Amino acid sequence: MVLQWYSNGTPMVLQWYSNGTPMVLQWYSNGTPMxLQxxxxxTPMxLQWYSNGTPMVLQWYFNGTPHTG
Numbered sequence: 212m213v214l215q216w217y218s219n220g221t222p223m224v225l226q227w228y229s230n231g232t233p234m235v236l237q238w239y240s241n242g243t244p245m246x247l248q249x250x251x252x253x254t255p256m257x258l259q260w261y262s263n264g265t266p267m268v269l270q271w272y273f274n275g276t277p278h279t280g
């Protein structure tokens with residue numbers, strides 16, 4: 212599954228490691244991994260990345276359908 216976060220219209224690839232539940236999501240900023248929170252209580256899952264305490268919207272695709280978390 213491809214997870215993308217858009218920065219000024221540019222898609223940023225997120226890596227998803229499905230070793231268990233909840234899954235660990237990482238977004239790399241200049242080579243530095245940024246931890247993302249994933250709440251797997253249901254499907255689709257809510258994805259949030261916090262910047263200075265402010266949740267940033269993430270867009271991900273499930274079966275070709277874009278979802279916003």
